[in-house]
Amino acid sequence: MIDAILFPIPAFFLQVSLSALNPETAIWLATVGYVGSLIGTPIxxxxxxxxxxxxxxxxxxxxxxxxxxxxxxxxxxxxILVGSFTPIPFKLFTIMSGVMKYPLWKLMGYAAIGRAVKFYAVGLLFYVYGRAAEQMVDRMLGLILLGAGAVVAVVWLIVRSVRKKRKLKQSEVLTESSS
Structure with missing residues (x-):
């Protein structure tokens, strides 16, 4: 929870360390981190x-x-979506959202999706691979999460573009029918 506010050490590092110590609890740690992050987001x-x-x-x-x-x-x-599961501290996105007066409900929705990906990806890796996952996380997880973020951002931009085109078509049809 404090990670989404001001804590200087991202929850990711705590999750990795604790999951490496006891991989059987990795899913539970992911859940605690996820719920805590969502509680800290509006703060x-x-x-x-x-x-x-x-x-x-x-x-x-x-x-x-x-x-x-x-x-x-x-x-x-x-x-927000990409930032919620990249190595960039999430507190920057929650605070920036408040500064920019971004709608809180949208922030919560995107944070819920992105934080779930981040926390549960790490939790599942440790749960499945045990302590060997620590090397995977150290070497590859940042790149994997960044790649996943890029994919999500591209899909989001495509959906947004399609919606804009539909609205434009609808407004053209309404303009033509009213003339």
Whole structure:
């Protein structure tokens, strides 16, 4: 929960360490991390809404913050979805959502999807492969999650594009029928 707010150590590292110690509990740890993250998401959002600029200016360099703000304005949904299961600290996305006054219900929905992918991918790896999964996670999970994020973002952009085209067609049909 604290990972979605201000905790400096991402929950991912705690999950990997604890899962490596006892792989039989990896699914349980994934569930705890997932639920905690979802509980912390609206708290991070509230921090962002009330004093987010102050917090983000202390955590990020100005040029990174400006770039993140620009990307977030253009692609907020994709940014949250991809960011929720990449190695980038999720607290940045919850706080940024509050700063940008992004709808909380959308943030929660995208966080639920992305965080589930992240926590349960790690949990399943450790549950199935035991301690050998630690090497897989160290070497490949970041790339796998980044690739999965890219796939999800592309699918999301395609769906969004199709919806825009449908709306445009519908507005053209309405305009033609009213003339």
């Amino acid at each position: 991070g959002y509230a921090i962002g809404k009330t004093s987010g600029n102050l917090v983000l200016n202390k955590v990020m360099k100005k040029k990174w913050l400006d770039a993140a703000t620009g990307i977030f304005r253009k692609h907020g949904e994709a940014a």
